[in-house]
Amino acid sequence: MRINGQEAFEHILKASSLILTTHINPDGDALGSMLALYGVMTDVGKSVRMIIDDELPAMYRFLPDIDKIEKFNHNSLQADLLVILDVGEATRTGAVFTNFSGVSLNIDHHLSNREFADWVHVDETASATGLILQRMFQSAAVNVKADTATCLFTAIATDCGFFRYANTDAETLATASILANQGANPHWIAERIDEKPVSKVIALAAVLNTLEFVSNGTIAAISVTPDIRTADVEDTESFIDHPRSIIGVELAMMFKPQIGKNTVKVSFRSKTVDVSRFAASFGGGGHARAAGCTVKGDLIEVKKLVLD
Numbered sequence: 001m002r003i004n005g006q007e008a009f010e011h012i013l014k015a016s017s018l019i020l021t022t023h024i025n026p027d028g029d030a031l032g033s034m035l036a037l038y039g040v041m042t043d044v045g046k047s048v049r050m051i052i053d054d055e056l057p058a059m060y061r062f063l064p065d066i067d068k069i070e071k072f073n074h075n076s077l078q079a080d081l082l083v084i085l086d087v088g089e090a091t092r093t094g095a096v097f098t099n100f101s102g103v104s105l106n107i108d109h110h111l112s113n114r115e116f117a118d119w120v121h122v123d124e125t126a127s128a129t130g131l132i133l134q135r136m137f138q139s140a141a142v143n144v145k146a147d148t149a150t151c152l153f154t155a156i157a158t159d160c161g162f163f164r165y166a167n168t169d170a171e172t173l174a175t176a177s178i179l180a181n182q183g184a185n186p187h188w189i190a191e192r193i194d195e196k197p198v199s200k201v202i203a204l205a206a207v208l209n210t211l212e213f214v215s216n217g218t219i220a221a222i223s224v225t226p227d228i229r230t231a232d233v234e235d236t237e238s239f240i241d242h243p244r245s246i247i248g249v250e251l252a253m254m255f256k257p258q259i260g261k262n263t264v265k266v267s268f269r270s271k272t273v274d275v276s277r278f279a280a281s282f283g284g285g286g287h288a289r290a291a292g293c294t295v296k297g298d299l300i301e302v303k304k305l306v307l308d
């Protein structure tokens with residue numbers, strides 16, 4: 001059932017025990033939103049656990065309380081309420097959703113949201129799930145501490161490319177200002193997000209060597225071929241920003257074969273076309289300007305299929 005933000009927050013406040021989760025391959029919005037809600041709810045005395053069915057990317061280690069996140073261990077999960085943040089469909093939680101017996105609430109901003117939870121508060125106009133949470137905190141007059149502001153600022157800033165993507169609107173900027181007032185340090189957060197190990201720069205150079213164009217240069221594709229060492233490079237997602245930035249390119253794609261599986265992860269970024277519908281036609285989803293899917297086959301097969 002679709003509910004509004006106030007109703008969603010009331011459900012959270014009514015529960016005495018909460019499990020928070022988010023999507024596999026967690027990004028800044030996923031982790032920042034989960035940690036912000038964790039901070040606010042533990043402050044009011046609730047029993048709160050954070051569980052993700054995946055590893056945590058090292059680049060977000062600076063986020064307060066990130067060490068409290070548990071990796072899903074396939075035990076069945078129980079709490080008054082499962083809050084699923086920044087997730088548009090159940091399988092994106094890994095096996096967390098299916099192993100939880102109880103009532104679930106989904107707070108999200110994905111255009112492709114499938115409304116799988118008992119209660120769903122989805123606002124696809126919000127630039128980040130962190131923005132939706134900050135709206136709830138503000139309207140409930142929650143005292144947002146500096147650590148929580150840092151988590152929310154990271155959530156919002158990373159989902160809008162540090163206020164450069166098409167989803168950056170007046171509310172996004174106004175909210176960032178409020179969070180800066182509440183103790184988030186934009187420069188410090190940007191430095192933490194931007195710094196990277198040398199292995200990542202070397203992997204990026206190799207990936208950019210695979211750059212190719214189709215459709216008269218309006219589509220640019222890069223591939224994370226298996227020979228490119230990315231074992232210690234967890235976040236290759238940002239590599240797609242390079243082909244996307246090329247003059248004349250309307251649609252950027254990145255192909256990444258998944259080791260040990262006969263599947264390829266495909267990411268899409270666009271300047272004007274709706275790629276969420278395109279990704280959905282391959283069983284994926286996302287946002288209008290940023291989406292992705294996982295397609296069966298090897299790199300050559302999947303590239304041909306998608307580019308055709």
Ligand SMILES: [Mn+2]
Pocket residue numbers: 029030086109127128129159
């Ligand atoms: Mn998000």
